[in-house]
Amino acid sequence: MEVPQASSLPTGIPRRLARRPYVAAALLQWRNTYQLRRARVLTVAALALTLLVGLLAAPPTGPMLEWLAGNPVITFALSAGLFGLSAVRRQARIQADAVSSWLSALPATSSSLLRLASRTAAQFLAAAVFVGLAAAVGRMTAPAASRLVLITAIGTVAGTLGGLRLVGRSATGSPGWHYAGVRRARRNWASAPSLAPLSYWPLAKGRFFGRPKMTSRVVLLVLLSIPAGLHDVPGQVAIAVAAGCMTLVTLLALSAAAVATAGQAARWLAPTPIRSWTFVSAFVWRVALKQAAVLTVVILLACAVGYSQVLRTGVKAAVAFLAASCFTAAAACLWAAHQTGLGAARRGFERRKT
Amino acid sequence: MTEPVQNGDQRSPVLQVVSLHAGYDKLIVLSGVDLELSRGEWLALLGPNASGKTTLLHCIAGMLVPSAGSISICGCSLRQDALGAKGQLGFGCAPERLPGLLTGRQCLEVYAAAKGLGTPDAGVLELAEAFAFTAMLDRFVGSYSLGTRQKLAVLLALLGEPALVVLDEAFNGLDPASALVLKRHLRERVTAGRCGVLLATHALDVVERYSDRAVLLLEGRIARQWGREQLAALRAMPGEGLEAALAAASAPSQSQ
Numbered sequence: 001m002e003v004p005q006a007s008s009l010p011t012g013i014p015r016r017l018a019r020r021p022y023v024a025a026a027l028l029q030w031r032n033t034y035q036l037r038r039a040r041v042l043t044v045a046a047l048a049l050t051l052l053v054g055l056l057a058a059p060p061t062g063p064m065l066e067w068l069a070g071n072p073v074i075t076f077a078l079s080a081g082l083f084g085l086s087a088v089r090r091q092a093r094i095q096a097d098a099v100s101s102w103l104s105a106l107p108a109t110s111s112s113l114l115r116l117a118s119r120t121a122a123q124f125l126a127a128a129v130f131v132g133l134a135a136a137v138g139r140m141t142a143p144a145a146s147r148l149v150l151i152t153a154i155g156t157v158a159g160t161l162g163g164l165r166l167v168g169r170s171a172t173g174s175p176g177w178h179y180a181g182v183r184r185a186r187r188n189w190a191s192a193p194s195l196a197p198l199s200y201w202p203l204a205k206g207r208f209f210g211r212p213k214m215t216s217r218v219v220l221l222v223l224l225s226i227p228a229g230l231h232d233v234p235g236q237v238a239i240a241v242a243a244g245c246m247t248l249v250t251l252l253a254l255s256a257a258a259v260a261t262a263g264q265a266a267r268w269l270a271p272t273p274i275r276s277w278t279f280v281s282a283f284v285w286r287v288a289l290k291q292a293a294v295l296t297v298v299i300l301l302a303c304a305v306g307y308s309q310v311l312r313t314g315v316k317a318a319v320a321f322l323a324a325s326c327f328t329a330a331a332a333c334l335w336a337a338h339q340t341g342l343g344a345a346r347r348g349f350e351r352r353k354t
Numbered sequence: 355m356t357e358p359v360q361n362g363d364q365r366s367p368v369l370q371v372v373s374l375h376a377g378y379d380k381l382i383v384l385s386g387v388d389l390e391l392s393r394g395e396w397l398a399l400l401g402p403n404a405s406g407k408t409t410l411l412h413c414i415a416g417m418l419v420p421s422a423g424s425i426s427i428c429g430c431s432l433r434q435d436a437l438g439a440k441g442q443l444g445f446g447c448a449p450e451r452l453p454g455l456l457t458g459r460q461c462l463e464v465y466a467a468a469k470g471l472g473t474p475d476a477g478v479l480e481l482a483e484a485f486a487f488t489a490m491l492d493r494f495v496g497s498y499s500l501g502t503r504q505k506l507a508v509l510l511a512l513l514g515e516p517a518l519v520v521l522d523e524a525f526n527g528l529d530p531a532s533a534l535v536l537k538r539h540l541r542e543r544v545t546a547g548r549c550g551v552l553l554a555t556h557a558l559d560v561v562e563r564y565s566d567r568a569v570l571l572l573e574g575r576i577a578r579q580w581g582r583e584q585l586a587a588l589r590a591m592p593g594e595g596l597e598a599a600l601a602a603a604s605a606p607s608q609s610q
Contacts, residue, residue, distance in 0.1 A: 018467035025464050029455040032494070036455070098417075102452050102461075102510075105415040105445035107437045108468040 020111045021103045052130065062139035065131065069144035072151045077224045079127075079155025080162065083120060085217055087163030090116050116160075124156045195278065199286035201265060202258040202329075206287065209260075210253030219245050247298055251291055251321065258287045258329035266336035276343035280333040288326050295321065366428075368393050368442065368518040368550040369414065374423035376413050383409040384574040387423070393517060394547040396540065398561040399554040401571035402604055407554040410571065411522050414552070415445040428517050441469070444516030444549075446524050449503035454496030458487070458506050461495065462513065469514035478509050484535045485509075500527035508536060512543075519543070519551045525560065537564050558596050562589045568596075570603050578603045 017024040034041050055061055068075045094112045098104055128149050135145035222245045223238060265283060295318035302310040337343050371389035375382070383406045391397050401407050412418040414425055416432050416439070424431060430438035452461065462474040482488050485505045495503065504527045511519055519540070525533050541564050543549050555561065561568050562585060570578040580588070580599075588595040 018470070021464050021468040024467065025453060025456065028460050028464070029453060032455045032457075032460075036494070099412075100417070100451065102447040103464070103468070104417045105440060105443060105447065106465065106468045107440035107443075109437075 019108050020114070021106055021108050022097070022101070022111050023114060025103065026115075052133075055130075056134060056137055056139060061134060065134055065140045065148060066144050069140070069148040069151070072147075074225065075148065075151045076155045076158070078221075079152045080159035081221045081224055083123070083156045083159035084163035084166070085159075085221075086123060087116065087120065087160040088166055090119055091164060116164075120156065120160050124153065127152055195274070195282035198265065198279075198282045199284075202254065202261050202283065202287050203290060204257075205261050206250075206254035206257035206290075209257050210250045214253075215246050215249045218249050247294060251294060251325070254287050254291055255325045255328060258284060258325075259332040262329070262332040262336040263339070266333065266340040266342045270340040270342045272342075274342065276334060276337040279337055279342060280330050283333050284326060284329045287329060288322060291325055292318075292322055366393060367391060367426075368428050369552065370424075370426040371410075371414065372424045374410070374413060374420050374425065376409055376418060376420040376423075378409075382574065384413070384420070387571070387574070387576055389569065389576070391518070391550045391552055393550050394544055395567065396544045396551045396553070396565045398565040398568040399552060399571060400556075400558075400561065400568055400600060401554075405571045406574040407571055408522055411445075411520055411552070411554055414520055415443065416440055442517040444511040444513065444519045446507045446511035446519075446521040448522070449500060449507050449527070452495045452498075452503055452506060454494060457492050457494055458498075459491040461506060461510060462491075465510045465513050471514055474509075474513060475515065477515075478513050481512065481535070481539055482509055484539070485532050501529060501532070504528055505532060512539075515548065517549050519549050520553075521551070522554045523556070524553060525555065525557050540564070558600070561585070562596050570600065572604060 094115060098110050131145050131148050134140050135142050219242045223242055269279060299314040299318060302314060367390050369391040371387055374384055374387040376384040387410060399407050409418065413420050416436055427439040428442040432439045466474045487505050490502055508524055511521060537560060540551050544551055565585060566582050568580045568585060569576050588599055
C-alpha cells in the first residue's frame with residue numbers, strides 16, 4: 001500500500017496564527033488537501049464554475065434576482081433564515097470542538113468568532129459575487145443588484161446574530177443517541193443470529209436526521225417564503241404545505257440516513273462472509289417499509305379530506321419515490337460493499353461442513 | 355527507582371482537585387473527588403471501566419466543565435484563569451482525535467506555536483528519535499497505526515516542558531521497546547522534579563514499578579489510595595501483588 005508522504009510541504013506556522021491553533025490547523029489541512037488531492041479539488045472547482053456559468057445563463061435567473069431585489073421583506077427573511085441556520089450549525093460544531101478536539105487542552109482561545117465570521121463572510125461574498133456577475137453580464141440592472149446585495153447583507157448580519165443568540169439560549173449540541181430506540185434482546189438471537197437488527201441502524205439515523213429541531217427549521221424557511229395572507233394564499237394552504245414539508249423531510253431523512261450509514265455498516269461487516277446482496281436487502285428493507293407506510297398514510301389522509309383526485313397521482317408519485325429511494329440506498333450499499341471488500345471475502349472463503 | 359530531587363518547587367502542588375462533581379446531562383460520573391499532585395510525583399489513576407477516570411482527566415484538561423468543585427494547576431484556577439492553567443498542562447489527547455490531514459511535524463508545530471515556542475523543543479525531538487518516530491514525522495497522521503498515533507499524542511503532551519503531564523492510557527498500542535522508552539523518560543522527568551505525572555492506566559506493572567502513588571476510582575469516588583511504601587510492599591509480595599489488592603478493593607463495588 002502506498003503511504004502518503006508530505007515531505008515536500010512547507011512547514012512553519014505564521015506568527016499571526018501562532019496563538020490561534022484552530023485556525024492554523026484548519027489552514028494547514030486545506031493546504032494539505034490541495035497538495036494531496038489537487039486533481040480532485042480542481043475537478044470540484046471546475047464543476048462549481050460550470051454550475052455558476054449554467055446558472056447565470058439560465059433564463060429564469062435574471063427575473064428571479066430582479067424579483068428578489070423588488071421584494072425586500074422576503075429576501076431579508078430568506079437570507080436571515082439561511083445565515084441564521086448556518087450560524088447555528090457552525091456554532092454548535094465549534095462548541096462540540098471545544099470538548100473533543102485534539103487542540104482543546106491548549107492554552108489558546110478557540111477563535112470561535114473568527115471561525116464563524118470567516119465562514120459567514122465567505123458565504124456572503126459568494127452570494128454577492130454571483131449577483132455582481134449577474135449584473136455584469138446583463139441579467140439584472142445594476143441598481144437592483146446593489147439593492148439585493150444590501151438587503152442580503154442586512155439579512156446576513158441579522159440572521160447570524162439571531163442564530164448565535166439561539167445557540168446561546170439552548171443547551172449545547174444534542175447527542176444523537178437517544179434517537180435510537182432501545183430494543184429488547186430476543187431469546188433466539190444468540191442461537192439463531194440474523195441480520196434483522198441491521199435494518200434499525202438507518203432507521204435510527206433517519207430519526208436523528210429528521211429530528212424536530214431540524215424539521216422545524218426547514219418548515220420555518222418554507223413558511224417564510226409563502227406570503228400567506230398577502231396574495232390570496234389561504235392559511236390552510238400554508239398549513240398543508242408545512243405538513244407536506246414535514247413529511248417530505250421525514251422521507252428524505254430516511255433515504256439520506258440509509259446512504260450515510262451504508263459505509264459504516266459495510267466497514268463493520270467487512271470481515272464477515274456476508275454476501276453483498278444479503279447486506280443490501282437486510283439494510284434497506286425496513287427503510288423502504290417505513291417510507292411506504294408514511295406515503296400510504298399521506299395518500300389515505302389526502303383522500304379522506306376530499307382530495308380524491310390525488311389517489312392516482314399520489315400512488316404513482318409514491319411508487320416512483322420508493323423506487324428511487326430503494327435504488328439510491330441499494331447503490332450506496334453496493335458501492336460501500338465494493339469499497340470495503342464486503343462480500344469479496346466470500347469468494348476466497350471455503351465453508352467447512354461440520 | 356531513584357529518589358526525587360528535593361528542590362524548592364518540589365512540595366508545591368501542580369494539581370489540586372477539590373470536591374469535584376461532574377457528569378453528562380443527568381448522568382453523574384464524579385462525585386466529590388479530591389486529589390493533589392506535587393511536582394516530582396507520579397500518580398497512577400486506577401479503576402474499572404466507566405469508573406470516571408477519563409471524565410476526571412477531561413475535567414482537568416478543561417474539556418469538560420464540572421458541575422461543582424474546583425481545579426487548580428500550579429495555583430491557577432481552571433475556571434478563573436483557564437489559559438494560565440492550561441499553559442502549565444500537557445495533556446495527551448486521544449489518538450483517534452488527531453487530524454488525519456496533517457503531518458506529525460505539522461501537529462508538533464501547531465502545538466509548539468500555541469505554547470509560545472518557536473519550534474518543537476529538543477527534548478521532545480530526542481524522544482521522537484528514541485521512539486523511532488522521526489521517519490514518520492513527515493507522513494500524514496491518517497496513515498499512522500494506533501501505536502504511532504499514540505507516540506505523537508505523547509510527544510504533543512510533553513511539548514513545552516509542562517509542569518503537569520496528564521496521560522490517559524498512554525501505553526495503549528505502544529510496542530514494548532517504545533513503552534519502556536516512555537516509562538523511563540517520564541520517570542526521568544519526574545525524578546528531576548521537572549513535572550508531576552497523572553496517568554490513568556490499567557497497566558499494573560507501570561503502577562508497581564514507576565508510580566509514586568496510586569488512587570483507585572470507583573463509581574466516581576476515590577475508594578483507596580496507595581503510597582510509595584505500600585506500592586513497594588506490594589511489589590515485593592510474591593504472587594499477584596497490586597492486582598490482588600485492586601481486585602479486593604473493587605470487589606464490593608463489582609458485586610453491587
